[in-house]
Amino acid sequence: MNDPSTKDRILDAAELLLAEQGLNATSLRDITSAAGVNLAAVNYHFRTKDELILAVFIRRVEPMNQLRLTLLDALAPDAPLEDVLGCFFRPVVHMAKHKALVARMYVERRDLFQQIFETHLRPNAQRFAQAFSQRLPGLCRVELGWRLHFLVGLMIHTLAAEPVLRALSGDPEPLKDLDAVVARLVAFGAGGLRAGAAMVEDFHA
Amino acid sequence: MNDPSTKDRILDAAELLLAEQGLNATSLRDITSAAGVNLAAVNYHFRTKDELILAVFIRRVEPMNQLRLTLLDALAPDAPLEDVLGCFFRPVVHMAKHKALVARMYVERRDLFQQIFETHLRPNAQRFAQAFSQRLPGLCRVELGWRLHFLVGLMIHTLAAEPVLRALSGDPEPLKDLDAVVARLVAFGAGGLRAGAAMVEDFHA
DNA sequence: GTATTATTTAAACGAACGTATGAACGACCC
DNA sequence: GGGTCGTTCATACGTTCGTTTAAATAATAC
Numbered sequence: 001m002n003d004p005s006t007k008d009r010i011l012d013a014a015e016l017l018l019a020e021q022g023l024n025a026t027s028l029r030d031i032t033s034a035a036g037v038n039l040a041a042v043n044y045h046f047r048t049k050d051e052l053i054l055a056v057f058i059r060r061v062e063p064m065n066q067l068r069l070t071l072l073d074a075l076a077p078d079a080p081l082e083d084v085l086g087c088f089f090r091p092v093v094h095m096a097k098h099k100a101l102v103a104r105m106y107v108e109r110r111d112l113f114q115q116i117f118e119t120h121l122r123p124n125a126q127r128f129a130q131a132f133s134q135r136l137p138g139l140c141r142v143e144l145g146w147r148l149h150f151l152v153g154l155m156i157h158t159l160a161a162e163p164v165l166r167a168l169s170g171d172p173e174p175l176k177d178l179d180a181v182v183a184r185l186v187a188f189g190a191g192g193l194r195a196g197a198a199m200v201e202d203f204h205a
Numbered sequence: 206m207n208d209p210s211t212k213d214r215i216l217d218a219a220e221l222l223l224a225e226q227g228l229n230a231t232s233l234r235d236i237t238s239a240a241g242v243n244l245a246a247v248n249y250h251f252r253t254k255d256e257l258i259l260a261v262f263i264r265r266v267e268p269m270n271q272l273r274l275t276l277l278d279a280l281a282p283d284a285p286l287e288d289v290l291g292c293f294f295r296p297v298v299h300m301a302k303h304k305a306l307v308a309r310m311y312v313e314r315r316d317l318f319q320q321i322f323e324t325h326l327r328p329n330a331q332r333f334a335q336a337f338s339q340r341l342p343g344l345c346r347v348e349l350g351w352r353l354h355f356l357v358g359l360m361i362h363t364l365a366a367e368p369v370l371r372a373l374s375g376d377p378e379p380l381k382d383l384d385a386v387v388a389r390l391v392a393f394g395a396g397g398l399r400a401g402a403a404m405v406e407d408f409h410a
Numbered sequence: 411g412t413a414t415t416a417t418t419t420a421a422a423c424g425a426a427c428g429t430a431t432g433a434a435c436g437a438c439c440c
Numbered sequence: 441g442g443g444t445c446g447t448t449c450a451t452a453c454g455t456t457c458g459t460t461t462a463a464a465t466a467a468t469a470c
Contacts, residue, residue, distance in 0.1 A: 006417080022313055024229035027457065038419055043459065045417095107312040107365060108227055142376065149370060150359055150393050157358025160312060165354060171347065188355050188397035195396020211447080232427060243449050248429065250447095 007045045009035040014056045019098030023053060023108040054112060057105060060096045061120050067091040068124060072131060081135045081193060085151075085186040088128055092155055093178050093185070103160030136193060151189050158185065212250045214240040219261045224303030228258060228313040258317060262310060265301045266325050272296040273329060277336060286340045286398060290356075290391040293333055297360055298383050298390070308365030341398060356394050363390065 004012070013035035017026045028049055032039045046052040071087040092102070105113045117125075125148075133144055158165075158181065165174035175181060209217070218240035222231045233254055237244045251257040276292040297307070310318045322330075330353075338349055363370075363386065370379035380386060 022229070024227070024313070028459090029457080039458095040420085040460080041418065047459095049458065103312055107308055108229075110368065145370070146389055147393065149363070149366065150389075153358050153362025153366070154355055154397075157362055158354070161354065161358070163315065165350070184351055184355075187400050188352065191396035191398070191400020192393035193396070194400075195392050233429090234427080244428095245430080245450085246448065252429095254428065 006035075006037050006041050009037055010042060010045065010052070011056055011059060014052055015060075015096070015098050015101065018053065018056060019101035019104060023104050028052075050112065053105075053109070054116065057101065057112075057116060058120065060101075061116060064091045064095045065120060065124050069127065072127060075131075081132070082186050082190050084128070084131045084135065085189045085193075086182065088151065089155060089185045089189070090182050092159070093182050099159035099175070100162065103156045106156055132193070147193050150192060154185055154189060211240075211242050211246050214242055215247060215250065215257070216261055216264060219257055220265075220301065220303050220306065223258065223261060224306035224309060228309050233257075255317065258310075258314070259321065262306065262317075262321060263325065265306075266321060269296045269300045270325060270329050274332065277332060280336075286337070287391050287395050289333070289336045289340065290394050290398075291387065293356065294360060294390045294394070295387045297364070298387050304364035304380070305367065308361045311361055337398070352398050355397060359390055359394060 010031060014026075014031045017030055017034060020026075021030070028042050029039060031052075032042060042049070042052055046055055068087060068091045071091070072084070075083055075087065093099070105116075129144065129148060132148065133139060136144070136147075139147070159175075162175050166172060215236060219231075219236045222235055222239060225231075226235070233247050234244060236257075237247060247254070247257055251260055273292060273296045276296070277289070280288055280292065298304070310321075334349065334353060337353065338344060341349070341352075344352070364380075367380050371377060
């Protein structure tokens, strides 16, 4: 087993620290000293801090994205809403050790997040939007958008809030049993989507 | 109509910029030059940047908190779950022009958020936890904690994501009709809470 | 083995940051 | 009018940041 390359050691250390401390709060010096490499190595391998952040993120998003589509394709056409939600949530929850990075990215650097969304996530998102829409008849585009937005909110917030959950539940490792987390997200999400669907006519009455 | 004091002009400019650009990304020089005051005025009126951020936040949280309790107290003891959710969501959604600040705070400076939670929000949160619990019989402490956590996620994410909603729905001002936003949050939240409650025995089987 | 390329290193750059200082200014009281 | 106190001001301090440079070292090819 050969040592991980400098590039990989930077990526690993960056993933950990960026998720833990935030994007702006983590300096390149934090990362390189944690990785045991020289500061200038970041510039050599990634050019800038932004490109390093993108590389860290894409390394996890790429396979997660593929898994999502594989699961969705394997679903029966008449599979219930809950199964689609499972395909949506499970790969993200299982993705990485340092899940808070998603939320950090989303709030601290929406420009970078948007960039990744356009290049890596948009087709994926449209496939899921279609799968949800199919199982929530009578939902117009705007309302569907809001509900998808709520789903993303559930997910991001859950992944970001390990310390809060720890304090709230007393469980020292609230995100340990990932399947239970997925089940909770699926149940809550399905209930919200269905109740929301029932309200549509109220808004447009 | 006398001019607003230096202190207020700093608070106003800070609220706008901190929400727009983020906590770390906004410098005191950004704030003071937007407010048209001297840089050192921050130090004079608030001592440090952290204390300024706290002051900005507390100025909005204080009345919002009081309104929340007033609404909850005015509720009939047998009011439905949706009404409690309304008391929970409405004051936050209506709170300030620059709502993203809540999310910024939550992700970028959880230490400050925690500090405000302990000193300003905890009793409030317990009142609501009790009101929810009362209407969701058979929910253990842990599961209730998860569901409250999901509610907070819905709220924060919604307030933070105006630009995303804009892109997603095509609506140029998706957070303009605040009552519609509250209605959507209430419907989705109630559906999620109830569906979650129905799943409890599965987890503990 | 030497030449060429790829990688790592120490050191420094200029810029931006939060904070601190001491002088100037203004309103107000005696 | 002089003195006091709260406020505003220009300016500077020390630090840290992302980025760059050029030399040193390792790896590869001929």
